[in-house]
Amino acid sequence: MDQQLLVDIIVQIIIIGAVASGLMAAFGAMTVVERKVLGRFTMRYGPNRVGKYGTLQILADGLKMFFKEEVIPLHVDRLVYLMAPGIALVPALLAAGVVPIASQPLVLPFEVFGSTITIYPWMANINVGVLYILAVGSLGTYGVILGGWSSNNKYSLLGGLRTSAQMLSYELPMGLALLSVLIIVGSMRLTDIVNFQGSYLGGYLWLIFLQPIAFLIFYICGLAEAGRSPFDLPETENELIAGFATEYGGMKFGLFFAAEYIHMIVLSFITATIFLGGWLGPFSEQIPVLGIVYLLIKVAFVLFTMIWVRVSIPRVRFDKLMKFCWKFLLPLSIANAAITALVLAILFF
Amino acid sequence: MTEKIIEKLTAKFPAALKDHSEFRGDTTLKIDAEQLRDVASFLESDEDAQYNLLVDIYGTDRLNLGQTPRFAVNYELYSIPKNSFIRLIVDVPDPGRNGGTDGSGRFGEPLPKVASVTDIWPTANWLERETYDLMGIEFENHPWMHRIMMPDNWVGHPLRKDYPLGGEPVYFEKDRNNPRFAHLGKQIMAGPSFETELPEEMDTNGHMVLNLGPHHPATHGVLRLATELDGEKVVRVTPELGYLHSGFEKTGENKRYEKFIPYCDRMDYVSPMNNNLAYVMAVEKLMDVDIPEHVQYVRVILAELQRIASHMIWLGTHAMDVGGTPHAAPLYCFMMRERILDIFEMVCGARMTTSYFSVGGLRWPLPGAFMDAVRAFLKEFAGYYHDYHVMLTKNPLWLSRLKGIGILKAEEAIALGITGPLLRAAGVPLDLRKVRPYCVYDQFDFEVPTSTDADSYARYTVRMEELHQSMRIIEQAIDQIKPGPYRTADRKVALPPRQEISTSMESLIHHFKLVTEGYLPPEGQVYSIGENPKGWLGFGLISDGTAKPYRLRVRGPSFVNLQATNTMARGGFISDLITIIGSIDIVLGEVDR
DSSP states (O other): OOOHHHHHHHHHHHHHHHHHHHHHHHHHHHHHHHHHHHHTTTTSOOOOOGGGGGHHHHHHHHHHHHSOOOOOOOTTTTHHHHHHHHHHHHHHHHHHGGGOSSSSSSEEEEEEETTTEEOSSOOOOTTTTHHHHHHHHHHHHHHHHHHHHHTHHHHHHHHHHHHHHHHHHHHHHHHHHHHHHHHOOOOOHHHHHHHHHHGGGGGGGOOOHHHHHHHHHHHHHHHHHOOOSSSTTTTOOOTTHHHHHHHHTTHHHHHHHHHHHHHHHHHHHHHHTTTTTTTSSTTTTTTTTHHHHHHHHHHHHHHHHHHHHHSSOOOHHHHHHHHHIIIIIIHHOOOOOOOHHHHHHHHHH | OOHHHHHHHHHOTTTTEEEEEEEETTEEEOOOOGHHHHHOOOOHOOOOTTTOOEEEEEEEEOOTTTTTOOOOOOEEEEETTTTTTEEEEEEOOOOSTOOSSSSOTTTTOOOOOEEEEETTTTTHHHHHHHHHHHOEEETTTTTTOSSSSSOOTSSSOOTTSSOOOOOOOOHHHTTTTTEEEGTTTTOGSOOOOOOOOOOOOOOOOTEEEEEEOSSOTTTTTTOOOEEEEEETTEEEEEEEEOOTTOHHHHHHTTSOOGGGGGHHTSTTTOOHHHHHHHHHHHHHHHTTOOOOOHHHHHHHHHHHHHHHHHHHHHHHHHHHHHTTTTOOOHHHHHHHHHHHHHHHHHHSOSOOOOOOOOOEESSSOOOOOOHHHHHHHHHHHHHHHHHIIIIITOOHHEEEEEETOOOOOOOHHHHHTTTTHHHHHOOOOOHHHHHHHOGGGGOOOOOOOOOOSSSSHHHHHHHHHHHHHHHHHHHHHHHOOOOOOOOOOOOTEEEOOOOHHOOOOOHHHHHHHHHHOOOOOOOOEEEEEEETTTTEEEEEEESSSSSSSSSEEEOOHHHHHHTTHHHHHHTTTHHHHHHHHHOOOOOOOHHHH
């Protein structure tokens, strides 16, 4: 095999590992940040005992999760029960595969064993990126459904049922919202979408300004896909104890938990990339590192709004969510896509 | 008013009315057990009577009073249109075979029987079950005569006077070698699962029966709701109670009147001041004590503060049930409750279990900074009150979760004996503070908020408006209150001041008698009700002239209101059931007592 190819593969594997572990670390950080922010919203301090400002809470929580006794109830379907958390987590991580964090790959100025090393700011810059995100994003639902079913618990079953019904209702408007973006950009590659946003109005024609309705629909459906309040109906701790996760404990529950947060983080990356101009910002052309900082700021903002929504909006009822998705979001997104197509047709043909 | 009814009753059922009497304003009719149902339906439907609200049913065991027959059932009725109370006492015929007063009542003997009034007042359902469970009086033609407080396999009826007090073997010790309990200590699923009795009409084969509780985040305690589900639709809810039953009534019958006050705190533990007030009013009614005006005002201020605190708990937990645990509203509410508890701490040293009111007055005089603290609180609370409205009242999601959910119409509510905000939300402006003012509630200008929607949102708006009215009452009370003695001058009831004891022999004797013996109310029976945040808290007292109540009856508003769960939740979703439980506003300490 060509030595250059081998080095490229090794570098890519290292990047994949770094992203996966980076996401897991981000999940840990996110739990603390969320608790801290929630605390502030509700006039509390949030975690502040472990480490300075509670920063070591991640370690404490992680250790607790890992060292908890593994309890597997006798009445569960063992194989599916054990697989479900993994099935929930893996698609969430996979979705991160197509998210770019900068426009250009970085070529190291020195050679290693005679090969140049190129560090790509993405794992796969495929030309069906948006489609891939939609496909992988909905796979995560299987973990929840299977977990709810295999637990052999009435609360879990209801939670799993809600997920399967809910998924149908939000996937459609979500896809249609992205469709109206694709009509404008003309490409499903995420770097193309960002570059499109960078090429007009001095780099400020972000798609949120062109497609505010599509952004809102995508954001709402994203909340539903990540299972976040007010659409955390599979969990609904006040009704179904913990929903699909009722019978899970220890790290198995931790994986479900991680799946939710990683889903949330990846969705924020995607939102920031597609609608908020990704790495675009002042001087990001000249200093590419600034671009990454801008992206992270945007992602942090989206994540913050997700927590904000959680603390200030009551949960929707299950059937009302379906009604809302089918009777309001779906027609709205169809109309949005149609009008976008019509306007473009009038303007350019 | 009652004379007319007695006249009519005698004319219509000459043999039914055996006796009637008046004591402290309570009218008591003695009714023949045979004709109870006729008299009951007459009182319920007659246009001069219209006793449409059955307040309470409780049994009495007159074993130690030496009266025959041994058991009697008391019915406390209230007429909403006529604003009048009446009490029916029915002597339950002895069941034969050793029944009666000859040292009987041993287990396994036939129970005395009386006709059920469940079809006249549906609220009698649970009240009769409770009487059956605790007093051992069976009600014929009752839809489901089962124990309600004690476990299904309990032996005996605890409120009977010959029921052993302590010293009985502990259940588990006795059953240490019983194979039934061999699973204890093993993993839960390895043990046998016990089927508790459910009503026969529950379709356990075609539908899923979900046991919400006794350990569930939204049941606010150890309430179990056996919920029959068709998909996510609720077909029927059967509340199962008694997990927290602690026999307050039995305890009260073995304590002096004064010593029951701390127990009141622990019933509805989010409104101890109101509970204390209702109880001391009952004892004061029994003893006919005059209470100084200053004390009345202080009682009103503290009771209204407690009402706000109780509603804060309701609003917080309700928002949490509907909106999810991390919602901001719960802690905003608890914040204000903390302020009120701080005031209570300042007044009496305790935050939750206050026991501040005593028979004849207050336990201690108010601290000097009290009025300023209350004023400061009112100012701060007004801002928060606005915040609650901004957070929830117009929120479309909040509206969609509450509007049209859990409808309880006025007729149904009255039939089920519902009182408090639930009844007012159905459009019946029944507030005891208005229709029968106690303390000095007639001195204040306040409204009784009502709504006609009768759904969860109506209950929400009514309670929110009640918060506002409570603020108004407190403001007026603070302006009107004048300094004065903090307890009655009646030395037979309240302790004399300390300085008097060293100068007056008589005071010393009074002090000694009160401390060693307690006060001795006259013989008689009273029933007194306080308008609690959750509804009517009733205390029934039967005195035999000693320092301990012969019979102490507690009517918990949550207990009666909870009975409406099935009516409200039928046909809704599980999520609605949670909303409905939140909007009933129960405290399990009071439901199970």
